[in-house]
Amino acid sequence: MIPSGGVHLDDARAPEGMRIYAIGDVHGCADLLEAMYSKIDGEIARDKPQDWRIIHIGDYGDRGPDTKRALDLIIARSSDRRVLSLMGNHDEAWLNFLADPHPVGLFVTHGGDTTAHSYGVEANFGDAQGRKQARDALLAAMPQAHLDFLRGLPRSFSFGDYYFCHAGIRPGLALGIQDREDLIWIRREFLTIEGLHPKIIVHGHTPSAEAEMLPNRINVDTGAVKTGVMSAVVLEGITKRIIDVRQQTA
Template sequence: MTDGIHYLDARGPDGVRLYAIGDVHGRLDLLEKMHERIAGEIERDRPADWRIIHLGDYVDRGPASRGVLAFLIAARRRDERMITLAGNHDIGFLDFLVAPSKESLFMQFGGIETAASYDVRFGRFFRDLDRFHADLVQAVPPEHVGFIRSRRFSVSFGDFFFCHAGIRPGIPLDRQISDDLIWIRNEFLHHPNLHPKVVVHGHTITREPEVLANRVNVDTGAWRSGVLTALVIEGAEKRLMTAQA
Protein backbone atom coordinates (compact mmCIF):
# COMPACT_ATOMS: atom_id res chain seq x y z
CA MET A 1 0.00 0.00 0.00
CA THR A 2 1.56 3.30 -1.05
CA ASP A 3 -1.42 5.65 -1.06
CA GLY A 4 -1.10 8.37 1.53
CA ILE A 5 0.65 11.62 2.33
CA HIS A 6 4.44 11.91 2.45
CA TYR A 7 5.92 14.33 4.96
CA LEU A 8 7.68 16.28 2.22
CA ASP A 9 4.39 16.83 0.40
CA ALA A 10 2.22 17.45 3.46
CA ARG A 11 0.77 20.89 4.04
CA GLY A 12 -0.91 22.60 6.93
CA PRO A 13 -4.17 24.49 6.40
CA ASP A 14 -3.85 27.79 4.57
CA GLY A 15 -3.36 30.75 6.87
CA VAL A 16 -2.85 28.75 10.06
CA ARG A 17 0.49 28.22 11.79
CA LEU A 18 0.62 25.05 13.90
CA TYR A 19 2.86 24.30 16.85
CA ALA A 20 2.82 20.68 18.13
CA ILE A 21 4.56 20.26 21.49
CA GLY A 22 5.83 16.90 22.75
CA ASP A 23 5.53 15.22 26.16
CA VAL A 24 6.00 17.67 29.04
CA HIS A 25 5.95 15.27 32.03
CA GLY A 26 5.96 17.85 34.78
CA ARG A 27 8.60 20.14 33.28
CA LEU A 28 6.78 23.42 33.80
CA ASP A 29 10.03 25.32 33.29
CA LEU A 30 10.40 24.00 29.75
CA LEU A 31 6.72 24.45 28.91
CA GLU A 32 6.89 28.09 29.99
CA LYS A 33 10.01 28.63 27.89
CA MET A 34 8.39 27.02 24.86
CA HIS A 35 5.32 29.20 25.20
CA GLU A 36 7.50 32.28 25.55
CA ARG A 37 9.28 31.39 22.32
CA ILE A 38 6.04 30.73 20.51
CA ALA A 39 4.46 33.96 21.79
CA GLY A 40 7.51 35.86 20.59
CA GLU A 41 7.22 34.35 17.12
CA ILE A 42 3.51 35.06 16.89
CA GLU A 43 4.04 38.65 18.00
CA ARG A 44 6.86 39.09 15.48
CA ASP A 45 5.34 37.33 12.47
CA ARG A 46 1.63 38.04 12.97
CA PRO A 47 0.31 34.86 11.29
CA ALA A 48 -3.32 35.12 10.20
CA ASP A 49 -4.24 32.35 12.64
CA TRP A 50 -2.48 29.76 14.79
CA ARG A 51 -2.95 26.71 17.01
CA ILE A 52 -0.73 25.33 19.75
CA ILE A 53 -1.27 21.57 20.05
CA HIS A 54 -0.03 19.81 23.18
CA LEU A 55 0.35 16.07 22.57
CA GLY A 56 -0.36 14.84 26.10
CA ASP A 57 1.54 13.39 29.06
CA TYR A 58 1.48 16.52 31.19
CA VAL A 59 1.99 14.65 34.47
CA ASP A 60 4.39 12.15 36.10
CA ARG A 61 8.17 11.87 36.25
CA GLY A 62 9.03 15.59 36.32
CA PRO A 63 8.77 17.84 39.38
CA ALA A 64 5.84 20.16 38.59
CA SER A 65 2.85 18.23 37.24
CA ARG A 66 0.43 20.36 39.24
CA GLY A 67 1.98 23.50 37.81
CA VAL A 68 1.79 22.15 34.25
CA LEU A 69 -1.92 21.42 34.57
CA ALA A 70 -2.60 24.83 36.11
CA PHE A 71 -0.61 26.50 33.32
CA LEU A 72 -2.53 24.70 30.58
CA ILE A 73 -5.91 25.35 32.19
CA ALA A 74 -5.12 29.06 32.36
CA ALA A 75 -3.77 29.09 28.81
CA ARG A 76 -6.94 27.49 27.43
CA ARG A 77 -9.07 29.91 29.42
CA ARG A 78 -7.27 32.80 27.74
CA ASP A 79 -7.42 31.37 24.23
CA GLU A 80 -9.17 28.27 22.90
CA ARG A 81 -6.59 27.98 20.15
CA MET A 82 -4.55 26.20 22.83
CA ILE A 83 -5.32 22.53 22.13
CA THR A 84 -4.53 19.92 24.77
CA LEU A 85 -4.76 16.23 23.89
CA ALA A 86 -4.76 13.35 26.36
CA GLY A 87 -1.76 11.08 26.94
CA ASN A 88 -1.57 7.70 28.64
CA HIS A 89 -0.03 9.15 31.80
CA ASP A 90 -2.80 11.71 32.10
CA ILE A 91 -5.44 8.98 31.86
CA GLY A 92 -3.39 6.83 34.24
CA PHE A 93 -3.54 9.64 36.78
CA LEU A 94 -7.34 9.66 36.57
CA ASP A 95 -7.45 5.86 36.80
CA PHE A 96 -5.41 5.91 40.00
CA LEU A 97 -7.64 8.53 41.59
CA VAL A 98 -10.60 6.21 40.94
CA ALA A 99 -8.96 2.84 41.75
CA PRO A 100 -5.54 2.93 43.46
CA SER A 101 -3.08 0.11 42.85
CA LYS A 102 0.64 -0.29 43.48
CA GLU A 103 0.90 -2.01 40.09
CA SER A 104 -0.70 0.90 38.24
CA LEU A 105 1.01 3.05 35.62
CA PHE A 106 0.80 5.93 38.07
CA MET A 107 2.65 4.16 40.87
CA GLN A 108 5.20 2.43 38.64
CA PHE A 109 6.13 5.24 36.25
CA GLY A 110 6.34 8.64 37.84
CA GLY A 111 3.13 9.19 39.77
CA ILE A 112 5.06 9.57 43.02
CA GLU A 113 6.49 12.79 41.59
CA THR A 114 3.04 13.92 40.49
CA ALA A 115 1.68 13.40 44.00
CA ALA A 116 4.64 15.28 45.48
CA SER A 117 3.75 18.29 43.34
CA TYR A 118 0.44 18.30 45.28
CA ASP A 119 2.38 17.98 48.58
CA VAL A 120 1.32 14.35 49.03
CA ARG A 121 4.19 11.97 49.82
CA PHE A 122 4.70 8.25 49.39
CA GLY A 123 8.13 6.76 49.91
CA ARG A 124 10.68 5.37 52.29
CA PHE A 125 8.94 6.32 55.53
CA PHE A 126 5.32 6.42 54.36
CA ARG A 127 3.91 3.57 52.30
CA ASP A 128 0.25 3.34 53.29
CA LEU A 129 -1.41 3.21 49.86
CA ASP A 130 -4.95 3.82 51.10
CA ARG A 131 -3.94 6.89 53.08
CA PHE A 132 -1.77 8.11 50.19
CA HIS A 133 -4.69 7.73 47.79
CA ALA A 134 -7.14 9.47 50.12
CA ASP A 135 -4.76 12.39 50.64
CA LEU A 136 -4.15 12.70 46.90
CA VAL A 137 -7.86 12.68 46.06
CA GLN A 138 -8.30 15.45 48.60
CA ALA A 139 -5.35 17.46 47.26
CA VAL A 140 -6.08 17.38 43.51
CA PRO A 141 -8.44 20.24 42.58
CA PRO A 142 -11.63 19.15 40.80
CA GLU A 143 -10.65 21.55 38.02
CA HIS A 144 -7.56 19.47 37.28
CA VAL A 145 -9.58 16.24 37.16
CA GLY A 146 -12.19 17.82 34.91
CA PHE A 147 -9.52 19.22 32.61
CA ILE A 148 -7.91 15.83 32.01
CA ARG A 149 -11.24 14.04 31.73
CA SER A 150 -12.47 16.40 29.00
CA ARG A 151 -9.37 16.16 26.77
CA ARG A 152 -9.70 14.91 23.22
CA PHE A 153 -7.51 12.07 21.96
CA SER A 154 -6.71 13.46 18.51
CA VAL A 155 -7.08 16.43 16.20
CA SER A 156 -6.40 16.96 12.51
CA PHE A 157 -5.30 19.99 10.52
CA GLY A 158 -4.54 19.91 6.81
CA ASP A 159 -2.43 16.87 5.93
CA PHE A 160 -1.45 16.23 9.56
CA PHE A 161 -3.04 14.08 12.27
CA PHE A 162 -2.03 14.78 15.88
CA CYS A 163 -2.27 12.33 18.78
CA HIS A 164 -0.23 11.18 21.74
CA ALA A 165 1.16 7.77 20.75
CA GLY A 166 0.17 6.97 17.16
CA ILE A 167 -2.48 5.16 15.14
CA ARG A 168 -3.41 1.61 14.26
CA PRO A 169 -2.22 1.21 10.63
CA GLY A 170 -4.95 0.35 8.17
CA ILE A 171 -7.77 1.72 10.33
CA PRO A 172 -9.42 4.96 9.09
CA LEU A 173 -8.39 7.95 11.15
CA ASP A 174 -11.94 8.64 12.25
CA ARG A 175 -12.26 5.07 13.59
CA GLN A 176 -9.12 4.95 15.72
CA ILE A 177 -9.77 3.90 19.34
CA SER A 178 -8.53 5.88 22.32
CA ASP A 179 -6.35 3.04 23.68
CA ASP A 180 -4.31 2.99 20.47
CA LEU A 181 -4.10 6.77 20.28
CA ILE A 182 -2.46 6.94 23.72
CA TRP A 183 -0.65 3.59 23.97
CA ILE A 184 0.36 2.09 20.61
CA ARG A 185 4.03 1.57 19.80
CA ASN A 186 5.50 -1.22 17.68
CA GLU A 187 2.76 -1.74 15.12
CA PHE A 188 2.75 1.99 14.45
CA LEU A 189 6.43 2.84 14.84
CA HIS A 190 7.59 0.08 12.48
CA HIS A 191 4.89 0.51 9.86
CA PRO A 192 6.74 1.19 6.56
CA ASN A 193 3.95 2.68 4.47
CA LEU A 194 2.33 6.07 4.29
CA HIS A 195 -0.77 6.93 6.29
CA PRO A 196 -3.77 8.95 5.09
CA LYS A 197 -2.14 11.89 6.89
CA VAL A 198 1.27 12.42 8.46
CA VAL A 199 0.98 11.47 12.14
CA VAL A 200 2.57 13.86 14.65
CA HIS A 201 3.03 12.19 18.02
CA GLY A 202 5.07 11.73 21.18
CA HIS A 203 4.97 8.86 23.74
CA THR A 204 8.19 7.13 22.63
CA ILE A 205 11.34 8.90 23.80
CA THR A 206 14.08 9.49 21.26
CA ARG A 207 17.33 11.38 21.69
CA GLU A 208 16.54 13.50 18.64
CA PRO A 209 13.11 14.15 17.08
CA GLU A 210 12.20 11.62 14.39
CA VAL A 211 11.09 13.04 11.05
CA LEU A 212 10.02 10.19 8.78
CA ALA A 213 7.94 9.92 5.63
CA ASN A 214 4.79 8.90 7.51
CA ARG A 215 5.23 10.31 11.01
CA VAL A 216 7.02 12.85 13.21
CA ASN A 217 7.94 12.02 16.82
CA VAL A 218 8.61 15.06 19.04
CA ASP A 219 9.09 13.27 22.38
CA THR A 220 12.69 14.05 23.32
CA GLY A 221 12.24 12.99 26.96
CA ALA A 222 11.96 16.48 28.40
CA TRP A 223 11.66 15.22 31.98
CA ARG A 224 15.19 13.78 31.90
CA SER A 225 16.89 15.41 28.90
CA GLY A 226 15.89 18.99 29.66
CA VAL A 227 14.83 19.42 26.01
CA LEU A 228 11.21 20.00 25.02
CA THR A 229 10.58 19.77 21.27
CA ALA A 230 7.85 21.10 18.99
CA LEU A 231 7.08 20.75 15.29
CA VAL A 232 6.08 23.98 13.55
CA ILE A 233 3.95 23.77 10.39
CA GLU A 234 2.96 26.67 8.16
CA GLY A 235 1.66 25.76 4.72
CA ALA A 236 4.31 23.54 3.12
CA GLU A 237 7.04 24.70 5.52
CA LYS A 238 7.96 22.55 8.50
CA ARG A 239 10.63 23.08 11.14
CA LEU A 240 11.55 21.98 14.63
CA MET A 241 12.02 24.19 17.65
CA THR A 242 13.17 23.42 21.19
CA ALA A 243 13.11 24.83 24.68
CA GLN A 244 16.03 23.79 26.84
CA ALA A 245 16.82 23.91 30.54
Protein backbone atom coordinates in the same frame (compact mmCIF):
# COMPACT_ATOMS: atom_id res chain seq x y z
CA MET B 1 1.40 15.39 -5.71
CA ILE B 2 0.18 13.22 -2.84
CA PRO B 3 1.51 9.68 -3.36
CA SER B 4 -1.07 6.94 -3.92
CA GLY B 5 -2.24 5.42 -0.64
CA GLY B 6 -1.32 8.21 1.72
CA VAL B 7 0.33 11.54 2.43
CA HIS B 8 4.12 11.97 2.32
CA LEU B 9 5.69 14.51 4.66
CA ASP B 10 7.11 16.45 1.73
CA ASP B 11 3.60 17.12 0.42
CA ALA B 12 1.74 17.62 3.70
CA ARG B 13 0.13 21.01 4.27
CA ALA B 14 -1.32 22.75 7.28
CA PRO B 15 -4.68 24.50 6.80
CA GLU B 16 -4.45 27.70 4.76
CA GLY B 17 -3.43 30.65 6.92
CA MET B 18 -2.84 28.57 10.07
CA ARG B 19 0.40 27.97 11.97
CA ILE B 20 0.43 24.96 14.31
CA TYR B 21 2.79 24.31 17.22
CA ALA B 22 2.72 20.72 18.57
CA ILE B 23 4.60 20.39 21.87
CA GLY B 24 6.09 17.10 23.07
CA ASP B 25 5.56 15.25 26.35
CA VAL B 26 5.78 17.51 29.42
CA HIS B 27 6.12 15.05 32.35
CA GLY B 28 6.13 17.73 35.03
CA CYS B 29 8.82 19.90 33.42
CA ALA B 30 7.04 23.19 34.07
CA ASP B 31 10.15 25.35 33.59
CA LEU B 32 10.73 23.95 30.11
CA LEU B 33 7.07 24.35 29.22
CA GLU B 34 7.17 27.97 30.35
CA ALA B 35 10.27 28.53 28.20
CA MET B 36 8.55 26.90 25.22
CA TYR B 37 5.54 29.18 25.64
CA SER B 38 7.88 32.17 25.72
CA LYS B 39 9.55 31.08 22.48
CA ILE B 40 6.18 30.48 20.79
CA ASP B 41 4.80 33.81 22.03
CA GLY B 42 7.82 35.57 20.59
CA GLU B 43 7.36 33.97 17.19
CA ILE B 44 3.66 34.73 17.05
CA ALA B 45 4.24 38.36 18.08
CA ARG B 46 6.99 38.71 15.48
CA ASP B 47 5.30 36.96 12.55
CA LYS B 48 1.62 37.67 13.27
CA PRO B 49 0.21 34.56 11.57
CA GLN B 50 -3.38 34.86 10.42
CA ASP B 51 -4.41 31.98 12.70
CA TRP B 52 -2.56 29.58 14.98
CA ARG B 53 -2.93 26.58 17.27
CA ILE B 54 -0.84 25.21 20.13
CA ILE B 55 -1.35 21.46 20.62
CA HIS B 56 -0.01 19.63 23.68
CA ILE B 57 0.63 16.03 22.74
CA GLY B 58 -0.11 14.51 26.19
CA ASP B 59 1.64 13.15 29.32
CA TYR B 60 1.59 16.15 31.62
CA GLY B 61 2.58 14.48 34.90
CA ASP B 62 4.83 11.83 36.45
CA ARG B 63 8.61 11.68 36.78
CA GLY B 64 9.24 15.43 36.51
CA PRO B 65 9.33 17.81 39.47
CA ASP B 66 6.36 20.14 39.00
CA THR B 67 3.26 18.59 37.51
CA LYS B 68 0.93 20.93 39.39
CA ARG B 69 2.54 24.04 37.97
CA ALA B 70 2.64 22.51 34.49
CA LEU B 71 -1.13 21.94 34.63
CA ASP B 72 -1.64 25.45 36.01
CA LEU B 73 0.25 26.82 33.00
CA ILE B 74 -1.62 24.70 30.45
CA ILE B 75 -5.05 25.38 31.94
CA ALA B 76 -4.38 29.13 32.05
CA ARG B 77 -3.37 29.01 28.38
CA SER B 78 -6.41 26.93 27.51
CA SER B 79 -8.72 29.87 28.18
CA ASP B 80 -7.77 30.67 24.58
CA ARG B 81 -9.58 28.11 22.42
CA ARG B 82 -6.62 27.98 20.06
CA VAL B 83 -4.68 26.11 22.76
CA LEU B 84 -5.51 22.39 22.72
CA SER B 85 -4.43 19.37 24.75
CA LEU B 86 -4.49 15.62 24.12
CA MET B 87 -4.74 12.62 26.43
CA GLY B 88 -1.56 10.62 27.05
CA ASN B 89 -1.17 7.21 28.64
CA HIS B 90 0.20 8.74 31.85
CA ASP B 91 -2.81 11.06 32.04
CA GLU B 92 -5.20 8.12 31.71
CA ALA B 93 -3.19 6.20 34.32
CA TRP B 94 -3.44 9.15 36.72
CA LEU B 95 -7.22 9.14 36.37
CA ASN B 96 -7.25 5.35 36.81
CA PHE B 97 -5.31 5.69 40.06
CA LEU B 98 -7.77 8.26 41.35
CA ALA B 99 -10.59 5.78 40.62
CA ASP B 100 -8.74 2.66 41.84
CA PRO B 101 -5.25 2.85 43.44
CA HIS B 102 -4.11 -0.48 42.00
CA PRO B 103 -0.61 -1.72 42.97
CA VAL B 104 0.60 -2.30 39.40
CA GLY B 105 -0.97 0.70 37.71
CA LEU B 106 1.32 2.95 35.65
CA PHE B 107 0.84 5.84 38.09
CA VAL B 108 2.19 3.73 40.97
CA THR B 109 5.07 2.19 39.04
CA HIS B 110 6.26 5.06 36.85
CA GLY B 111 6.57 8.31 38.74
CA GLY B 112 3.18 9.07 40.24
CA ASP B 113 4.86 9.81 43.56
CA THR B 114 6.47 12.91 42.03
CA THR B 115 3.09 14.02 40.71
CA ALA B 116 1.59 13.63 44.18
CA HIS B 117 4.53 15.49 45.74
CA SER B 118 3.90 18.49 43.46
CA TYR B 119 0.47 18.80 45.13
CA GLY B 120 1.99 18.54 48.62
CA VAL B 121 1.11 14.85 49.04
CA GLU B 122 3.79 12.41 50.21
CA ALA B 123 2.70 9.13 48.62
CA ASN B 124 3.41 5.69 50.07
CA PHE B 125 2.54 3.12 47.42
CA GLY B 126 3.95 0.17 49.37
CA ASP B 127 0.66 -1.27 50.57
CA ALA B 128 -3.06 -0.98 49.93
CA GLN B 129 -3.67 1.39 52.83
CA GLY B 130 -0.85 3.70 51.75
CA ARG B 131 -2.10 3.79 48.17
CA LYS B 132 -5.66 4.56 49.28
CA GLN B 133 -4.47 7.31 51.61
CA ALA B 134 -2.35 8.79 48.82
CA ARG B 135 -5.31 8.66 46.42
CA ASP B 136 -7.63 10.34 48.91
CA ALA B 137 -5.08 13.02 49.79
CA LEU B 138 -4.35 13.70 46.11
CA LEU B 139 -8.04 14.01 45.28
CA ALA B 140 -8.41 16.51 48.13
CA ALA B 141 -5.34 18.49 47.05
CA MET B 142 -6.03 18.72 43.32
CA PRO B 143 -8.00 21.78 42.18
CA GLN B 144 -11.27 20.89 40.47
CA ALA B 145 -9.97 22.58 37.34
CA HIS B 146 -7.14 20.03 37.15
CA LEU B 147 -9.55 17.11 37.47
CA ASP B 148 -11.86 18.59 34.86
CA PHE B 149 -8.92 19.15 32.53
CA LEU B 150 -7.73 15.54 32.76
CA ARG B 151 -11.23 14.11 32.43
CA GLY B 152 -11.97 16.19 29.36
CA LEU B 153 -8.89 15.35 27.29
CA PRO B 154 -9.63 14.05 23.77
CA ARG B 155 -7.56 11.36 22.02
CA SER B 156 -6.90 13.06 18.69
CA PHE B 157 -7.10 16.20 16.57
CA SER B 158 -6.87 16.64 12.83
CA PHE B 159 -5.80 19.76 10.93
CA GLY B 160 -5.05 19.78 7.22
CA ASP B 161 -2.83 16.84 6.29
CA TYR B 162 -1.87 16.20 9.92
CA TYR B 163 -3.38 13.90 12.56
CA PHE B 164 -2.32 14.50 16.16
CA CYS B 165 -2.38 11.85 18.90
CA HIS B 166 -0.20 10.88 21.82
CA ALA B 167 1.30 7.54 20.77
CA GLY B 168 0.36 6.75 17.18
CA ILE B 169 -2.20 4.85 15.14
CA ARG B 170 -2.95 1.27 14.13
CA PRO B 171 -1.67 1.10 10.53
CA GLY B 172 -4.25 0.09 7.96
CA LEU B 173 -7.18 1.22 10.12
CA ALA B 174 -9.08 4.33 9.07
CA LEU B 175 -8.36 7.36 11.25
CA GLY B 176 -12.01 7.68 12.20
CA ILE B 177 -12.15 4.23 13.79
CA GLN B 178 -8.83 4.07 15.64
CA ASP B 179 -8.86 2.27 18.99
CA ARG B 180 -8.84 4.63 21.99
CA GLU B 181 -6.07 2.68 23.72
CA ASP B 182 -3.87 2.47 20.61
CA LEU B 183 -3.93 6.26 20.36
CA ILE B 184 -2.23 6.59 23.75
CA TRP B 185 -0.27 3.32 24.02
CA ILE B 186 0.82 1.90 20.65
CA ARG B 187 4.51 1.64 19.81
CA ARG B 188 6.07 -1.18 17.79
CA GLU B 189 3.22 -1.81 15.34
CA PHE B 190 3.16 1.90 14.50
CA LEU B 191 6.82 2.89 14.73
CA THR B 192 8.11 0.10 12.49
CA ILE B 193 5.77 0.82 9.57
CA GLU B 194 7.41 2.66 6.67
CA GLY B 195 4.29 2.94 4.50
CA LEU B 196 2.28 6.13 4.26
CA HIS B 197 -0.82 6.89 6.33
CA PRO B 198 -3.94 8.89 5.34
CA LYS B 199 -2.33 11.86 7.10
CA ILE B 200 1.04 12.59 8.69
CA ILE B 201 0.85 11.37 12.30
CA VAL B 202 2.22 13.86 14.83
CA HIS B 203 2.91 12.09 18.13
CA GLY B 204 5.04 11.76 21.24
CA HIS B 205 5.11 8.87 23.76
CA THR B 206 8.38 7.29 22.56
CA PRO B 207 11.39 9.44 23.52
CA SER B 208 13.99 10.10 20.85
CA ALA B 209 17.37 11.83 21.12
CA GLU B 210 16.10 14.37 18.58
CA ALA B 211 12.68 15.16 17.20
CA GLU B 212 11.99 12.90 14.22
CA MET B 213 10.53 14.00 10.90
CA LEU B 214 9.94 10.88 8.79
CA PRO B 215 7.96 10.37 5.57
CA ASN B 216 4.85 9.20 7.48
CA ARG B 217 5.14 10.67 10.99
CA ILE B 218 6.65 13.35 13.23
CA ASN B 219 7.78 12.49 16.78
CA VAL B 220 8.13 15.47 19.13
CA ASP B 221 9.01 13.60 22.34
CA THR B 222 12.65 14.29 23.18
CA GLY B 223 12.40 12.96 26.75
CA ALA B 224 12.36 16.34 28.48
CA VAL B 225 12.44 14.93 32.00
CA LYS B 226 15.72 13.06 31.32
CA THR B 227 17.38 15.11 28.59
CA GLY B 228 16.37 18.60 29.66
CA VAL B 229 15.19 19.25 26.09
CA MET B 230 11.55 19.92 25.17
CA SER B 231 10.71 20.02 21.47
CA ALA B 232 7.86 21.14 19.25
CA VAL B 233 7.13 20.98 15.55
CA VAL B 234 5.93 24.08 13.72
CA LEU B 235 3.65 23.46 10.75
CA GLU B 236 2.65 26.23 8.37
CA GLY B 237 1.67 25.87 4.75
CA ILE B 238 4.00 23.23 3.37
CA THR B 239 6.86 24.08 5.78
CA LYS B 240 7.81 22.00 8.79
CA ARG B 241 10.46 22.90 11.33
CA ILE B 242 11.53 21.88 14.83
CA ILE B 243 12.08 24.25 17.74
CA ASP B 244 13.28 23.34 21.22
CA VAL B 245 14.10 24.74 24.63
CA ARG B 246 16.80 23.43 26.95
CA GLN B 247 17.30 23.24 30.68
CA GLN B 248 19.62 25.96 31.88
CA THR B 249 22.81 24.63 33.46
CA ALA B 250 24.87 26.39 36.09
